[in-house]
Amino acid sequence: MSTECKTQPDVKEAVIYCRVSSKRQVKEGHGLDSQETRCREHAKRLGYTVLETFPDKAVSGGKLHRPSFNRLLAYVEAQEHPVAVIIDDISRFSRDIESHWALRRALKAVGGKLESPSVQFGEDAHSILIENLLASVSQHQRQHNGEQTRNRMEARAKNGFWCFPPPPGFAFEKRPGQGKVMARHEPMATIIQTALEGFACGRFETQAEVKRYLEREPDFPKNKRGEVRYEEVVRLLTRPIYAGYIDIPNWGIRMIKGQHEGLVGLQTYQRVQERISEGARVPARKNIDTDFPLRGFVTCADCEKPLTSCWSKSKTGKKHPYYMCFNKECESYRKSIRRDVLEGQFEDVLKSITPAPKLTELARAMFKKAWDLQLGKAKKVQDSLRRELARLETQIDEKLDQIVECSSLTVQRAFERKVEKLEREKLLIEEKLAQKPGPKRSFEQMFELAMRFLASPWNLWTSPRIEDKRTVLKLAFSERLAYSRKTGFRTPKTTMPFNVLGGNHMQMCEVAEEVGFEPTVRFHARRFSRLMPPSQQKPAETSTTLKNPYESVA
Secondary structure, eight states, X not given: OOOOOOOOTTOOEXXXXXXXXXXXXXXXXXXXXXXXXXXXXXXXXXXXXXXXXXXXXXXXXXXXXXXXXHHHHHHHHHOSSOEEEEOSOHHHHOSSHHHXXXXXXXXXXXXXXEXXXXXOOOSSHHHHHHHHHHXXXXXXXXXXXXXXXXXXXXXXXXXXXXXXXXOTTEEEEEETTTEEEEEEOTTHHHHHHHHHHHHHHTSSOSHHHHHHHHHHOTTSOXXXXXXXXXXXXXXXXXXXXXXXXXXXXXXXXXXXXXXXXXXXXXXXXHHHHHHHHHOOSSOXXXXXXXXXXXXXXXXXXXXXXBOEEEEEEOTTSOEEEEEEBOOTTSTTBTOOEEHHHHHHXXXXXXXXXXXXXXXXXXXXXXXXXXXXXXXXXXXXHHHHHHXXXXXXXXXHXXXXXXHHHOOOHXXXXXXXXXXXXXXXXXXXXXXXXXXXXXXXXXXXXXXXXXXXXXXXXXXXXXXXXXXXXXXXXXXXXXXXXXXXXXXXXXXXXXXXXXXXXOOGGGTTXXXXXXXXXXXXXXXXXXXXXXXXXXXXSOOGGGOOOOSOTXXXXX
């Protein structure tokens, strides 16, 4: 095939178009430079003056809309004389036959003439046939490369390797014999781990609180307004990759154990999904202000609507903080309550639920005893999990046999959903078995902070951090507190630990006597007669059962 094209007298100027399809080729390769060099040699051989070079960086050959090519069309259209557009090869122009001819028509409409040192473009039937064949071959190469890449990626994913760009919190590192494997990338890994574990255990009651936590972290990426989108929060909470599993439904890959170490365990991930499906239990205000920590938690006793808050400016220009009810149908509508009054009474409520020191020590002893009992049960739990794992494997084999024997597509899909559910249960049990029996930390390390909070929740409330104050509200009270402007706070409903331990009202309680908690019953003294000699006793078959154990035997 000829590599020269006939020079027309009216074509004296040319532009060069280059293209590479990936960012890696832009950073590491020299494809754009080599294409431009070859095109300039072609222009010099034909006596063209090169006016401009238009490189498209990291643009697929199957795309029709390209930034640099669009600028090239506008540039060629603005010239007074016809301009030659030189490309290195037809594959650099396009790798899709439909896009190829669409670009050719657009170029012809603005007066451009396509040329290449590799192929001669013409308008006769033979030249068009050759051009069609070359464009089809380029399309086939692109599609074939895509299929090969996908097949290799799918095979690698089935082996537990993540083959896409690493999500936040991970980064690729090379390992001998494995290639690129994801590993923790700090500090993002710790930030995301805290968000997942906090949402699972209830520290963050809603997704909105997770969003606010991420926005307070300076190392977490945010948009131009300094916010984290809710979509990003949902992605973080619902991606199995953070639990150490690969899940790509489009490729038929469901919950395969990955080669990377997850940021959280599968149990934590499952708990997060359960909490998302359950919905938020406590409404979270979007505009929580550190100046009013009780806003949204304390309700009006007259209408049971949450109190709002504001700063009011006096005639002197000084600002004063107030809580108030903003329900128009309430008799307390817009009747302000001074912040120091309401929060002062709340501190009295908080102090009133503080357990007595003796009860705190008793609770600590009870927890320690329960801790020791759980340690003894750890081995039995492992044996039970192994039996449960064997049972699940048997059920999965039975369901698979039923799928093979069943001819109904609907029934097969129902069996497949059941198998998928059993597989998830199996993964959970396998993860529990993989963990070493027994606690990761000592009793003192695990319960020290909890016991300090139970002993005095008021100390944590005095913290300047709004997160600590909100934690006190969640851990100490099971419901919102109702407040009346006339009588103050109503009787609060506390959480189970404080219900058991009680507050100041239980400090007068005494320990029960040794005889126990049952009422002591004093019986009248009875004289028991001696047993009769065996010869005088009645036969066993005729003896009657005594109704009263204290009756004498006659």
